[in-house]
Structures are given as C-alpha cells and as structure tokens.
Amino acid sequence: xxxxxxxxxxxxxxxxxxxxHDSSELKCKMKFAIYLPPKAESSKCPVLYSLSGLxxxxxxxxxxxxxxxxxxxxxxxxxxxxxxxxxSGCNIEGExxxxxxxxxxxxxxxxxxxxxxxxxxxYSYVTEELPRLINSNFPNLGKYKLYDATVxxxxxxxxxxxxxxxxxxxxxFLSSSxxxxxxxxxxxxxxxxxxxxxxxxxYDHSYYFIFSFIIDHIKHHAKYLNA
Amino acid sequence: xxxxxxxxxxxxxxxxxxxxHDSSELKCKMKFAIYLPPKAESSKCPVLYSLSGLxxxxxxxxxxxxxxxxxxxxxxxxxxxxxxxxxSGCNIEGExxxxxxxxxxxxxxxxxxxxxxxxxxxYSYVTEELPRLINSNFPNLGKYKLYDATVxxxxxxxxxxxxxxxxxxxxxFLSSSxxxxxxxxxxxxxxxxxxxxxxxxxYDHSYYFIFSFIIDHIKHHAKYLNA
Numbered sequence: 001x002x003x004x005x006x007x008x009x010x011x012x013x014x015x016x017x018x019x020x021h022d023s024s025e026l027k028c029k030m031k032f033a034i035y036l037p038p039k040a041e042s043s044k045c046p047v048l049y050s051l052s053g054l055x056x057x058x059x060x061x062x063x064x065x066x067x068x069x070x071x072x073x074x075x076x077x078x079x080x081x082x083x084x085x086x087x088s089g090c091n092i093e094g095e096x097x098x099x100x101x102x103x104x105x106x107x108x109x110x111x112x113x114x115x116x117x118x119x120x121x122x123y124s125y126v127t128e129e130l131p132r133l134i135n136s137n138f139p140n141l142g143k144y145k146l147y148d149a150t151v152x153x154x155x156x157x158x159x160x161x162x163x164x165x166x167x168x169x170x171x172x173f174l175s176s177s178x179x180x181x182x183x184x185x186x187x188x189x190x191x192x193x194x195x196x197x198x199x200x201x202x203y204d205h206s207y208y209f210i211f212s213f214i215i216d217h218i219k220h221h222a223k224y225l226n227a
Numbered sequence: 228x229x230x231x232x233x234x235x236x237x238x239x240x241x242x243x244x245x246x247x248h249d250s251s252e253l254k255c256k257m258k259f260a261i262y263l264p265p266k267a268e269s270s271k272c273p274v275l276y277s278l279s280g281l282x283x284x285x286x287x288x289x290x291x292x293x294x295x296x297x298x299x300x301x302x303x304x305x306x307x308x309x310x311x312x313x314x315s316g317c318n319i320e321g322e323x324x325x326x327x328x329x330x331x332x333x334x335x336x337x338x339x340x341x342x343x344x345x346x347x348x349x350y351s352y353v354t355e356e357l358p359r360l361i362n363s364n365f366p367n368l369g370k371y372k373l374y375d376a377t378v379x380x381x382x383x384x385x386x387x388x389x390x391x392x393x394x395x396x397x398x399x400f401l402s403s404s405x406x407x408x409x410x411x412x413x414x415x416x417x418x419x420x421x422x423x424x425x426x427x428x429x430y431d432h433s434y435y436f437i438f439s440f441i442i443d444h445i446k447h448h449a450k451y452l453n454a
Contacts, residue, residue, distance in 0.1 A: 009431060009433055010427075010429035010430045010436070011430075011438060011439050012438070063290060063434070068438065069293075168237075170237075200237075203237045204237070206236055207290070208237065208238040209236075209237070211239070211295065212237075212239045212296075
C-alpha cells in the first residue's frame with residue numbers, strides 16, 4: 001500500500017505530516033495525519049490514535065487540539081484520521097443530505113446495508129487497515145487494542161486500572177442526552193473500577209475544551225506507554 | 228460604541244470570546260477576538276495585541292496559535308482582529324481580485340487613494356479605535372504603544388532592552404525576501420541593542436511555527452508586563 005505525503009511541517013521539534021493512500025477497506029482515497037516527535041528519528045515510540053468526530057477531517061485535531069507540545073515532550077506518535085473527506089468521492093445518493101449521516105459520519109462500524117455497505121467500513125479501517133499501514137511505515141511499537149469503553153468496562157476483570165475522563169458540563173450534546181457518560185460510569189460502578197471523571201463546569205463539546213485538557217491526557221497515557 | 232458578543236467558549240480556565248461592532252474608522256462591521264484569563268474576573272490584566280497577517284480572520288490565531296494556556300497562566304488578555312472579513316461588506320470594485328490586496332489585506336495603514344480611502348483605515352483602527360474600545364469595555368491596564376520594530380530600533384535611545392525574535396528558516400516568504408528580518412538586525416547592530424534572534428531550522432511561516440514558540444513569547448512579555 002503506497003503512501004503519498006500531502007504535507008510536512010516542523011512543529012514543536014517534530015514533524016506534523018499528512019499522508020494519502022488508496023484504502024482497500026473503504027474503496028476510496030483516505031487521508032491521515034501523523035505527528036512524529038523528535039524521538040521517533042532514532043527510536044520506536046508508542047502511538048496514540050485519536051478518532052475524529054462527526055464531520056471532522058484530519059485537520060481538526062492537528063490544528064485545534066494543541067497536542068503536539070506534549071507529544072513531543074513525551075515521545076508519543078499521534079495519529080488522526082479524516083471521517084469526512086474520505087467518503088466524498090464515493091458519490092452515493094443522499095450522502096450529503098444530513099450532517100450526521102453519510103460523508104461526514106465515520107461511526108467506526110462496517111455498514112451492512114445498501115447503499116453504504118461497499119465503502120462504509122470504518123471499523124475495519126481503524127482496527128485493521130490503518131494500524132497495519134502505520135506499523136509497516138513508521139517506527140512505532142506496533143501495539144493496538146480495541147476499545148469500546150463501556151463494553152470493555154462491563155466485562156473487565158484484569159489488573160487495576162487508572163482511568164481519566166474529562167467531559168464538558170455545559171455542551172448541547174450532553175444536555176440533549178446524545179452523549180452518555182452515565183452509561184460508562186454505571187459500568188465502572190458495577191465492576192468496582194476506579195475512575196477519575198471530571199465534569200468540567202463551563203466547558204462545551206468543542207476543541208476549546210479538548211485543547212484545555214489534552215496535555216493532562218497525553219501525560220496520563222505516556223506514564224504507561226513509556227513505562 | 229456597542230459591542231455584540233458573537234461567541235463565548237470556556238478555554239483553559241478563562242473565556243475565548245468574539246465580539247462584533249460597527250467601526251467608525253473602517254465604516255463597516257468589525258470582529259475581534261479577546262481571550263480573558265481567569266485573573267481578569269477579579270483584577271486588571273495586561274493586554275497583548277496580536278496583529279493578523281494577510282488573509283487572516285480573528286479565528287486563525289485563536290484556533291491555531293495555542294496561546295491560551297500561557298495567557299491563562301500568566302494573566303494576560305489576548306486580542307486578535309480580523310483583517311479579512313472586515314472589508315468584505317464594502318463592495319469596492321476589484322477588492323477580491325488579489326489575495327494580498329483588498330479584502331484580505333489589512334496592512335495597518337490608512338489608505339490615501341480611491342477606491343480604498345473611505346474604508347481602509349486599519350492604522351487608525353488598531354492604534355486608536357480598538358484600544359479605546361478595549362479600554363472602555365474590559366478590565367485591562369489601558370496601556371498601548373505603537374511599534375514598527377525597525378523604525379523604533381533605528382531611533383532608540385532608552386533603557387536596555389530584552390528582545391526575543393523567532394523566525395522560521397525554511398519558509399517561502401523568507402527565501403523570496405518578502406520578509407526582511409535582516410533590516411531589523413541591521414538596526415539593532417547599528418544602535419548596539421542586544422537581541423536574541425532565533426532562526427529556527429526546518430520551520431516555515433505557518434501557524435505550526437507560531438504554535439511551537441508562542442509560549443516562550445508570552446512568558447517573555449509577561450515577565451515585564453506583570454513586573
């Protein structure tokens with residue numbers, strides 16, 4: 001699978017790059033962004049995959065989240081994908097009619113019905129094709145585990161966990177119950193899994209919120225990934 | 228002069244806001260962004276004005292520069308203006324023909340010729356109208372001094388200075404001589420003014436570059452503004 005470099009910019013001592021490739025799962029062109037910290041020039045680094053939300057391209061996270069300084073400092077490779085541009089070339093009828101269905105929506109599932117089932121395989125893409133691509137092209141540690149947080153929590157029986165969750169308290173998606181952190185907290189409670197859940201007063205669901213807490217989260221992951 | 232709040236988002240413990248108003252200098256609607264650190268809730272804070280480049284709106288800096296964490300920490304109010312959207316409503320013939328003349332270009336001068344001279348008063352706007360507006364509506368320290376760095380350096384005779392400049396070494400605008408840091412360095416040399424000029428290898432003229440060094444600059448200003 002050939003990668004074409006779309007852009008490369010030095011940032012925080014490392015490089016923010018964007019690549020394009022033909023996806024065999026999605027049957028169209030796909031873009032992903034990769035931040036390579038300076039440490040990656042000489043050794044393998046752990047990778048964090050950040051899944052884009054509805055209507056996002058790979059640009060949202062790299063321009064708005066402010067993750068690079070901490071990724072540089074802790075030697076973390078950061079991957080972000082586009083869930084928006086990817087499907088734009090498929091020309092499926094009705095794909096642009098709704099902001100939260102069709103071209104703007106990844107959903108990280110494999111569609112089973114027409115007209116979506118030929119291209120909309122984002123689940124296989126992020127769990128198989130993309131990690132394979134990253135592992136064979138970049139100096140990372142090659143580990144990848146699947147997470148649906150609530151499902152995993154409900155059946156968890158491993159060693160003690162250290163979980164950090166931030167949630168903006170004053171965003172519309174939470175107040176309209178489109179986000180359900182309570183399901184996750186219920187699973188933790190049932191399983192007696194300790195968690196730090198910070199319901200942040202005044203914050204919404206935007207990248208301003210992500211930017212405000214991303215450093216805490218990279219530090220949190222780096223503690224274990226670099227251990 | 229009435230301010231209309233366009234948006235307000237909590238970020239890094241403070242608030243990132245955008246306001247709109249009718250500008251008497253520009254004779255059209257103008258937008259500016261203001262970051263209010265948590266300290267501004269209870270006391271006056273120093274203000275940094277960041278002038279937007281060609282084709283920028285107030286959004287470029289607030290989404291891409293990553294200034295808010297340091298502004299929050301050091302108690303600095305940060306102001307950014309739009310040089311792009313401001314003139315879009317003037318409907319001057321030819322205003323959209325070139326990316327670096329017309330609607331996308333502030334230039335921080337007062338135009339003296341038709342068809343620009345009625346609206347294109349960005350010099351008076353940033354040096355008089357905007358500071359007056361900020362000083363009368365927000366809890367800041369109300370100090371404002373004019374800077375054209377090279378002109379000021381050439382005639383400087385005050386107390387010892389502490390100047391920090393970062394410049395991306397590998398951007399197109401520098402290699403094509405559209406940026407002239409050498410003029411500034413020549414003025415410093417002639418006047419025996421000490422300067423730290425960091426020509427940063429690998430960096431370009433983008434916001435990735437600004438993001439990489441903004442924290443150093445806010446700290447640098449805060450050292451004196453909070454003294």
